Amino acid sequence: MVTAGQLLALMEETLRAQGFDVAGAIDELGQVRQSDRRDRGESFSFGEHIRGMLLALLSNQRPWGPIARNEARLAELFGGYEAERLKAADKSRLAERVQAIKCGNRAIARQMADLDANLATLERIAADYGSLDRFVLSDAPEAIARELGQGKRYKLRGMGFTLALEYLRHVGVKAIKPDSHIRRIVGDSRLRLHGGYPSEAEAVAILSGLAAEAGVNLTYLDNLMWLYCAVDYGAICGGAPKCGACGLRPHCAQGRAVQGGVGRERVRLA
Ligand code: SF4
CATH class of the missing domain: 1.10.1670 (Endonuclease Iii, domain 2)
Known part of the structure; x- marks a missing residue:
């Protein structure tokens, strides 16, 4: 045995x-490091949550290696993960630039087109809970992932249960x-x-x-x-x-x- x-x-x-x-x-x-941060009581900024959501979306049905190697470039393309800069970005151009560095996937055009709607959902969650950090810690990871992936209140576009768990791990939540x-x-x-x-x-x-x-x-x-x-x-x-x-x-x-x-x-x- x-x-x-x-x-x-x-x-x-x-x-x-x-x-x-x-x-x-x-x-x-980096995800174990992020969970160590959370264990130490550190909080994650709104921008870090945007980063987690975007990296999870990019990982959809594709190898992770090129994304890992281009993390600094992606941060630059995504305006340092600042909500206002992302809202102002040309989403078609953004999708093309992500594709150009081989970090896209079959859904990238749709993911970028849905970005403003997803940012609005994140902002609504933060307003309802006081912060995104409070929300992601408000229930078991699987329950939070179900809400983000399939729920009626806070469903993120293009994100199912599995990708939502990936997002949570980028912000230090221990999950599979x-x-x-x-x-x-x-x-x-x-x-x-x-x-x-x-x-x-x-x-x-x-x-x-x-x-x-x-x-x-x-x-x-x-x-x-x-x-x-x-x-x-x-x-x-x-x-x-x-x-x-x-x-x-x-x-x-x-x-x-x-x-x-x-x-x-x-x-x-x-
Ligand atoms: S490589 Fe996978 S399938 Fe082969 S022995 Fe190991 S666990 Fe089993």
Whole structure:
């Protein structure tokens, strides 16, 4: 039986054995650092919330690497994330400039066209709660993400539940972003921590349980598991998994099948 702590350690060891700088990559993502800031009682400005919302929107269905490498340029294009400068910007031109530095996505024109409406929603939330910080801490991260992604009062355009969780992590809220990498690796084709392909909510519950059992920061666990899978980063357990290099192999249905095992025994956490 493997513990949650052992699963984490095996992922860290596998990445390091491939020469991957785990600590450096987590630091570059910046979300654990942001959660540390919040743990110290620091607050996040309105501009930092705009930054979080925009970076989450940009991350929609595309690799993160080029966005990470262009963060300073994006801050410049987005007027230092100042609301008034963004409102005054030509949104079509903004979308073109984001595309030109390879940070766009299929929805970028719509995302920029919706920017003023989303800024107005953020301003309304801040007025209702006293600040955006108060709002994001007013309920569990999943409840806040549901409101921003699907709610009737504060739905942000172009933002679903998963992207809303990404926004929250940019402003220091510890949370899981249940994207396809995460859902696939915990599902029944790989680690079998769930009896099928988990829904977004089920993936959040599984990783929350793992983080609690291992006693680690939820955002750290999310980042580590995502780095383990993402093509621009660790790329161990992506669409074409490198099972031969993976320390999770004895605990994984696909890994066991690859090495000749029956691969049907579900991982049981101690
Ligand atoms: S053994 Fe293969 S499929 Fe399983 S977690 Fe490792 S890389 Fe992914």
